[in-house]
Amino acid sequence: MSEDIEKTDSKTIDRLYELLDYVHHVGRLNQKPIFRIEEYKQLIIWEHELKGKIGIQHNIVDDDDGVSIWLRIERLKRLAPPPIPEQIQEWIAVGNDPEINPQIKEKLIKTLPEQEAQKLVAEGVVAESDVTNPLKEQINEIKLRDVIFRIENNSQAKADIDNYLNEQWLPWSEEEKPRRETIKIYDSLFSLQQTIEAQGDEQPIELIWGIGISRWLCEGHKINHPLIEKPIEIEIDRKDGAILVNPINIDPTIAVGGYFALENPGVDALLRFWKKHFSEMSEDIEFSPYIHESFEPVLRQASTHLSESGTYWPNVNPDKENRKPNNISESLEITDSWVVFARPRSSTGFIQDIERFQEKLDESKDT
Secondary structure (H helix, E strand, O other), X not given: OHHHHHHHHHHHHHHHHHHHHHHHHHHHHHOOOOOEHHHHOOOEEEHHHHOOOOOEXXXXXXXXXXXXXXXXXXXXXXXXXXXXXXXXXXXXXOOOOOOOOOEEOOEEEEEEEHHHHHHHHHOOOOOHHHEEOOOOOOOOOOOEEEEEEEHHHOHHHHHHHXXXXXXXXXXXXXXXXHHHHHHHHHHHXXXXXXHHHHHOOOOOEEEEEEEEEEEEEXXXXXXXXXXXXXXXXXXXXXXXXOEEEEEOOOOOEEOOHHHHHOOOOOHHHHHHHHHHHHHHOOOOOOOOOOOHHHOHHHHHHHHHHOOOOOEEHHXXXXXXXXXXXXXXXXXXXXXXXXXXXXXXXXXXHHHHHHHHHHHHHHHHHHO
């Protein structure tokens, strides 16, 4: 009796697997292929844009619960530029953007009593041609003149301005620029987190950590997309407001939709290797963009399965600190670098759900 039940269960699982395989295939066919992550029209932050930035930490462990944090971004404050000395305040305009140089006025126009204007001409402070009748009609007995003060004739103001720029503004600017870069990244992730919370399940957006950027001009399509995807989430540290980017407890997936649409003959072999790699990977090895052995074998296989002339970037990259992918070319290049990006969770999420269900069935077969 028990043997009959086992056979029935086995047949049911086989039929269910075949049905899932069919639904997965139809889903792939109906899914619009995405060749470039720019097509999602959402947030994109590349690894090289996050490396070496002030206030940004990589691959750390939470002191409280031991949870792995892939990315931590401090909540930095903007520092105001140094105050302008009083004697040159009317000559220079300084904004809060360290990328924009202060604006120095070439001239000032002041309306002064005629006697004072004549004295300035006599002292050589202003030229006689720069003293004119005022545009506004005079309403009192004191004769007034419009006097043009030119910076080129004011050596003391020029010296004070140069001193302010070189001794105060420039050092502030150089120190503030990297802070503003981190603040910009923080603001973009914080805004995304707020959007995700506000939209809920109505217009869901998912955040992805993509590993192994494949770049290739293939059959008229520019491919610029990571091969391995891992869902991640954003948390706000209640203690200091820092942004924490953590992996979600969902298995990584391989993104070959574009290659599937192009009917690349190497996709099937790559998918088989993908499943084999993760089924045989030691439990001691945690999947992480910072642990190469957790993903690098797949990327190496992809560089050969997807193109006969494909290149695995670390093999030819002379500068290991350079994490910026090369420009797209007619030769496939796959990097070991990563990118954080957002996208709508539409059919992509559906396909991934099917794949996870298939993996669960595979596990039930083994047991």
